[in-house]
Amino acid sequence: MIQVKNLEKHFGDNHVLKNISIKYRPGECSLIIGASGSGKTVLLKSLVGLHEPDSGEIWYDKVKFSSLSFNEKKNIRKEIGMLFQGSALFDFATVEENVRFPMDFFTEWSESEKLERVNFCLNRVNLKNVNKLMPNELSGGMQKRVGIARAIALNPKYLFCDEPNSGLDPQTSILIDQLISEITKEYNITTVINTHDMNSVMEIGDRVGFIHKGELLWEGDKENVLTSDCEELNSFVFASRMAKKVKEMMG
């Protein structure tokens, strides 16, 4: 479980995160939804320590992550996997080396053990015969899969995904969403996903938090997203003409 208490973050005069408190549970896909620029990425990166929050606390189970040093954070980070918005695959390395990267740094496994784990992870994201390809030889969807394979390389307890669907067609998006959701359930991972895609919310959102201009305005499960009386959430959810029509039909 991850617990966030009163998180604040400024960039200069820009107040990006305003008093965020929220909990994320294992075995669930918790979604952070909100418009572009609302602070989703900054929140996610603050959770894993890529941004230093101005104040507030972040707890990973019994460990207060926010007050650890870089070296002390390492132990928690080995249990965190992260999928970045643009996949962030290392472009100097093959697919296999990308997935093996965290193993090279943090395990004493033999070459054959590493290879076995690499193949297991690639297999898990439905990729075969791509070991020796370079990232720029893969489609966007395949890059996301490799990103997920790398994120789960060390069997993480926590998984963070920043807009896993960005740049993908609707069908591939759903496959990636389902993959993340399956892995979350299968290994009982605490998963936090940033998205502005309402399809994802309906598909895999076990818990949903709506963030608007840095404020967590609404929290609930996906069924209630459509019927909330939060004005900002409604204008986010029913932004498109199609969505408005659906709402009218629902009455």
Next chain:
Amino acid sequence: MKKSLEQLGQYFLLMKIVFTRPDKGRIFRKQFFIDTEKLVLNSIPIIAVISVFIGAVIVIQTAYNIESPLIPKMYVGYMARESLVLEFCSTMVALILAGKVGSNISSEIGSMRISEQIDAMEMMGINSANYLILPKIASATIFNPLLMLMSFILGLLGGAMIISLTGVITLSQYSEGLQYAFRMYYIFYSMIKMAVFSFIITSISSYYGYYADGGSLGVGRSSTKAIVASSVAILLANLVITQLMLN
């Protein structure tokens, strides 16, 4: 002014993170060999070509400028040797490397920054600055002094080549000049300069790449800044080292 001081502080803070013990020796050695190839070995062709030509040009310029019959012809060789060893093979070669290697490093690290590859490493708990930058600084600082030696020898050979082609002086006059008042210390001085310049180039361009922002335009900008800043730093360091070592 305030911004430059801030940047200088940020640079030194980054160097503090760079100069820590690598997480895994084996990984560091692998990167060290990759960077030696990329930064040092791959610079050999351009340095070789330039050195041969500059050596040749220095020889004919000096030969045509010595008009007085009172000055012995062997001075051509002496002058060529001194200009090559004192300035060209270290300072000029370093300025060329600042353009070639500097832009290479800053754009490589910069594009890793903007595509979140550096975030991905940091998030895993890897000291990305140490992993990416230390092998570059180490390989260039250790091996580039050998490039200086190579440039020196090729420059002298370029001189010999133009002499046999044009016959401005004889080869034996040239070789007499090369040996005249020869000081090993100058070669040592020049190699030290090259080591310092290589440190400057690799660390400054890594710094600009590491803190690149603003998309691919930003990477281009940081690459330009890296070249300008390393060139200025090389010229300043040249003054300081020369004052210290030749005084």
